[in-house]
Amino acid sequence: xxxxxLTSKGQATIPKDIRTGLGLEAGDRIEFHLLSNGSASMxxxxxxxxQLKGPGLNSLPHSHNLxxxxxxxxxxxxxx
Numbered sequence: 001x002x003x004x005x006l007t008s009k010g011q012a013t014i015p016k017d018i019r020t021g022l023g024l025e026a027g028d029r030i031e032f033h034l035l036s037n038g039s040a041s042m043x044x045x046x047x048x049x050x051q052l053k054g055p056g057l058n059s060l061p062h063s064h065n066l067x068x069x070x071x072x073x074x075x076x077x078x079x080x
């Protein structure tokens with residue numbers, strides 16, 4: 001089990017083992033959900049290729065690399 005301390009600004013650092021396990025990288029978005037039992041869940045919010053910004057087809061190599069990275073994460077971190 002990992003823990004984090006909330007700062008006065010409402011910020012917390014996600015522990016390294018959690019970041020590694022989820023494949024989180026700087027700039028990734030995380031969703032938080034408050035559950036009815038008083039606990040919370042968090043998950044990496046993955047975008048679609050259609051949400052990428054860039055100059056159209058010129059961004060294809062970047063899009064392909066991003067898609068490959070997300071596919072690799074999904075395969076290495078199956079849904080619980």
